[in-house]
Amino acid sequence: MKKVFKLADLDCANCAAKMQNAIEKIDGVKSVTISFMTQRMTLEADDDSFESIVAKAQKAIKKIEPDCTIVR
């Protein structure tokens, strides 16, 4: 499943790159791109665990930029 999320309060371009790296390493993630310019994350991951992967991604994002949230 592939889904596009908006990221709120993504303030730093370097952080966006770091988040992308971190999320790529989550189990079940097929591909992820975070665009600082459009403030969007395109996430492709396994269907059955999609929700839990999004939750993990949110955690990884919080670790790097605590204010930044995935808009659902």
Place this chain on the structure above:
Amino acid sequence: MKYRLSKKEQKTGIRIIASLIAFVAVFTIDKCIDLASSVGGKLGWLLPFFLYLAIYATIGYDVIFRAVRNIAHGQIFDENFLMVVATVGAFALAIFRGATGQKIEGFDEACAVLLFYQIGEFFQRYATGKSRKSISSLMDIRPDVAHVLRDGETVDVYPDEVQVGETIIVNPGEKIPLDGICVLGDTSVDLKALTGESLPCAVAEGGNVISGSVNLTDRIQVLVQKEFHDSTVSKILELVENASDKKSKAENFITKFARYYTPTVVLCALLLAIIPGAITNNWSAWIYRALSFLVVSCPCALVISIPLSFFAGLGAASRDGILIKGSNYLEKLSKANIFVFDKTGTLTKGDFAVSGVFPAERREEALRLAAICEQGLSHPIAVSITKRYIEDYGDEIPDGYAIKNESGLGVIATLGDEIILTGNQKLMSAHGVQTQEYSGAGTAVYVAKNGEYVGQIVIEDELKQSSPALIAELNGMGCRTVMLTGDSELTAQKVAQSVGISEYRASLLPQDKVNAVEQMLAAKSKHDELCFVGDGINDAPVLMRSDIGIAMGGVGSDAAIEASDIVLMQDDLMGIPAAKRLAKRTMGIVTQNIAFSLAVKAAILVLSALGITNMWIAVFGDVGVAILAILNAMRVGMTKHKKDKSDPKTD
């Protein structure tokens, strides 16, 4: 485009200004009367220390807070943390000097570094936010509302809530939210948001309207034909919004580079502090130099400005009706040097026209007789003949003839004992008519009356007016141009000559076109990029196979948008060199930014290692470069095309 500062930014701004004033005041007083010695004594350094510490805390508390928080999260190579280490280190050095009775220096520096860092960050955020907003607004063609008629009343809903078959009302000045048919009212619409060209286009009752265009003059009612997610505007938005996901090599390089840059610089800083420090035993000097390293350890200038340059490029292109599906295609297009064109519908108009009638003295007669046969037929050749006759001789075409269509041969018209034959060579020989064989380019249609040969009409696909100029421009850029066509060798040669194209492949069936492109792809060198230009209708496989597929005239054609990498929304060939120029410009600016940022950082690193510069220069170098790179990136979007000059709507 107005960009308002958020509450948070306003607060930061005030804090920066207050700290800056306080800093300048303390700094000036300190330099004039030397605060430490004015108090005197062994602990005199404490006065400037506390003054600067107060300023430091005011300006930097959030940076310190973030640094601590991120350390707790295991983010060691975080720019906040490194900034704090650098400045706290400078403070510590100054305390050390003060406590050991040396001349104190470094408090002001630590404050200034953090202050300038904050100012730089502030401007950086401001510039990025502003440019991101203004570029996004260029691409924003999303309609907000649809006035739908339900049970005789008008209800305002989101466009995605409207069903197929419902009727919506569009007032003048509003965006048309969904694709449909105009069922009430005549108006004109502007497709500018889709094609980049401001051209009012009349729509009558029964005409199609496309979502994303703006209704100009009159209120209309539209019968919705497609749901929102299938409508033109959605397709285009999806394409544009996904464009920055497909990252270019330059962007990937930067992301990779950033990953290693910070740890490397930090490691170098450590080594620089320890090794020469231990050898010379002059610890404070070497630690100070190492701290300057930390100040330039953030790759911000690159990480922001490179994607921003591409984003600005994509935005500028879409403003001109050129949709590019990713930064990678923009990068490839800048290098594209083989342009392969499909002939029909791309270089030529795709509709046929009479190019000659032989013999010339019987032109009127030949055309009239052919028009009698062909009138009312929908075949493109028939249409072109009747059109030519009416345009040149204006008369009504005589009618009353009995028309018999001989499939694959031509048409026979009879009235009384008058028999007119219009068709190919086979039809003529079947009726025993002697003709002169035609050997030029194009298709010949023979005309005979009562068994006697009258003449031949040559039909050719008309060239687009801009084709020769396009090829000349591409050839001028040093590109190789190739034409693919299903036409005969002769026709192909003639067309190639008249547009000035250097190579052509003739008599190709649709599947041969894929093979031809595959061969060229296999034969090209690694640095070449092959670009195929087609109308996107029957050449989708070729569009997909080539390095860059460009489809012409994409409005309303989903197939073209799907299959291609770049879509020219207007059917204007000159969009190709325009897009190529824009791509080159973007890549130029990207290269400048990479080279400039790296050069300045390297220079600062070398100079600080040698002890020539100080932390002041380092922080200026760091944030200054970032701001300059952002401003440079914004130049991409400022390209003015000729078209724009006639466009009164500026932002």
